[in-house]
Amino acid sequence: MMIILLLYLTMEKNNDLQNIQKLIGHFSKHDQKYQCVILELPIIETIFSSDRKSNNNPIYGNLDELWSNILSAITETGSLWIIADDYYNNEKLTKFSFNIASHLKKNGFLLRNMIIWYNLQKQSRDLLTRYRTIIFCAKNMNYRFNLDLVREPHIWKDYEWGGGRRSRYNPKGKNPSNLWIKTKSKKGKILEHLPLSTEEVLERCFLLSAKKGEDVFVSVKDGTSLKSFEKKIGISCDTIKLHYPDGMDQSLTKRTTSLNHVKNSTVNKIFNKSSENMKEIKNNSVQLIITSPPYWGLRNYQTTNQIGFSDTYEEYLDRLEAVWSECYRTLSKSGSLWINIGKRIIKENMLLLADGVAERAEKVGFILKDIIIWHKPVSVPTSGKANFTDRYEHVLFFTKDKRNYYLNREIKDQINDYLDGPLPNLLNVWRIHRRIGNIGKKIMVSKAGKKIEHTAIYPDELVRRIIELCSQKNDLVVDPFTGSGTTVSTANKLGRKWIGYELNTSYNELISWRLKSDVIV
Numbered sequence: 001m002m003i004i005l006l007l008y009l010t011m012e013k014n015n016d017l018q019n020i021q022k023l024i025g026h027f028s029k030h031d032q033k034y035q036c037v038i039l040e041l042p043i044i045e046t047i048f049s050s051d052r053k054s055n056n057n058p059i060y061g062n063l064d065e066l067w068s069n070i071l072s073a074i075t076e077t078g079s080l081w082i083i084a085d086d087y088y089n090n091e092k093l094t095k096f097s098f099n100i101a102s103h104l105k106k107n108g109f110l111l112r113n114m115i116i117w118y119n120l121q122k123q124s125r126d127l128l129t130r131y132r133t134i135i136f137c138a139k140n141m142n143y144r145f146n147l148d149l150v151r152e153p154h155i156w157k158d159y160e161w162g163g164g165r166r167s168r169y170n171p172k173g174k175n176p177s178n179l180w181i182k183t184k185s186k187k188g189k190i191l192e193h194l195p196l197s198t199e200e201v202l203e204r205c206f207l208l209s210a211k212k213g214e215d216v217f218v219s220v221k222d223g224t225s226l227k228s229f230e231k232k233i234g235i236s237c238d239t240i241k242l243h244y245p246d247g248m249d250q251s252l253t254k255r256t257t258s259l260n261h262v263k264n265s266t267v268n269k270i271f272n273k274s275s276e277n278m279k280e281i282k283n284n285s286v287q288l289i290i291t292s293p294p295y296w297g298l299r300n301y302q303t304t305n306q307i308g309f310s311d312t313y314e315e316y317l318d319r320l321e322a323v324w325s326e327c328y329r330t331l332s333k334s335g336s337l338w339i340n341i342g343k344r345i346i347k348e349n350m351l352l353l354a355d356g357v358a359e360r361a362e363k364v365g366f367i368l369k370d371i372i373i374w375h376k377p378v379s380v381p382t383s384g385k386a387n388f389t390d391r392y393e394h395v396l397f398f399t400k401d402k403r404n405y406y407l408n409r410e411i412k413d414q415i416n417d418y419l420d421g422p423l424p425n426l427l428n429v430w431r432i433h434r435r436i437g438n439i440g441k442k443i444m445v446s447k448a449g450k451k452i453e454h455t456a457i458y459p460d461e462l463v464r465r466i467i468e469l470c471s472q473k474n475d476l477v478v479d480p481f482t483g484s485g486t487t488v489s490t491a492n493k494l495g496r497k498w499i500g501y502e503l504n505t506s507y508n509e510l511i512s513w514r515l516k517s518d519v520i521v
């Protein structure tokens, strides 16, 4: 048994190395310049899985060489599209797409976006995997981006573009978003959601970045789709055959989930102090932590000691690590931590805050179980003409124990986000409208003539799902970055106990109002 396993692992290692060396060889021909390179990356099991920073791994150096060869093989206006899947092995998720994206950045590419391709994947983690990631990179800011060729149809002009947003209505269609899914609709009502085929994905990448007559390289597992794409567009792509392993994801092991209800005296309270120290909460007494930390360097929450606003990126991550460490201490063995975080473009490069945040949570001992995509179907096109409109945020799901954590899959019937056939299980893509924030109204209360508002609010529905999935009545739910109180007010309505930490005392009014009110955000 042992010998077979070792043989298998060695074979996989060789395949990884052979794949990369084949690609290196192909892209070392310097006379060839590609306008567009589309590459479905076989899962490279041997890299990044243990210590991604280790230089002892022979594949690591090879990958550096590959990116450098591709960088020189792309024209000045060209781009690189990489399809990369995260994989679930030994009961934990390896964030392969983030790792590859940050490696590409390190090797001189501009990371412009991470596209979520809503996809009928077969793998099952706790939640059914329904997306693949497409990493979109350019050589420099002169890259071609023919957005008019891939605009998305408006669902209903007056429905989506009413009120103040009418001035942004473009008769040619909506700016393409970074969550790829097609819809069939009638008079503002979506009738069907249609996942894109591989052929359609290739077509989109091509239309965005290249024209007929220009050189294009494509290597994907599904050779038939490549052929039909070439026929449809009337081009012939350079390609090479790679070895794609059969699905890396492991099936789920049965868990024993026993909940240990722990008594905690300090509950239903907000502490106006930094969550870097949560000494008010006893060890192992919390069932669930749901939070959205401040983004790095974005909003000023008007308090001294706030995390993120004037910290360097390293300081920001260090301080968050202190919070995750407190979360680890206070969570019970069957508990879980859910972190909602987005991404930012800094100096033309996309910064994946979720990558750094996940790394630090793993460092304190958490196990990454899944990365859920919160799909925001409607949002303002803020990213300009050279990028996709941002329509999703990441929600990282961690547990303390590999197997014995509480997850109630029975709530699946209440969730039906996509109209694409019967749902066999809970998905890891959640389509939830944002009622508050850049597309909705602001939430605001007045006190002594002073208006108090919060603009970085996540929806009650996002929190409701997590609470019902991972806790039971009377369990303790904690939010280390309470803000306007979405987590604590939803927990309260669902009969859970709660504790919140929030530095800015002026939000206390808002939180008390939300605890009493029926308004849903």
Ligand SMILES: C[S@@+](CC[C@H](N)C(=O)[O-])C[C@H]1O[C@@H](n2cnc3c(N)ncnc32)[C@H](O)[C@@H]1O
Residues within 6 Å of the ligand: 273, 274, 275, 276, 291, 292, 293, 294, 295, 301, 303, 305, 306, 307, 308, 454, 456, 457, 458, 480, 481, 482, 483, 484, 485, 486, 487, 501, 502, 503, 504
């Ligand atoms: C993104 S907001 C949270 C919004 C919340 N999820 C909601 O729905 O209203 C982050 C919050 O963290 C608070 N904050 C920043 N640094 C903090 C710290 N060290 N300890 C506790 N709260 C902090 C900010 O004041 C801000 O209200």
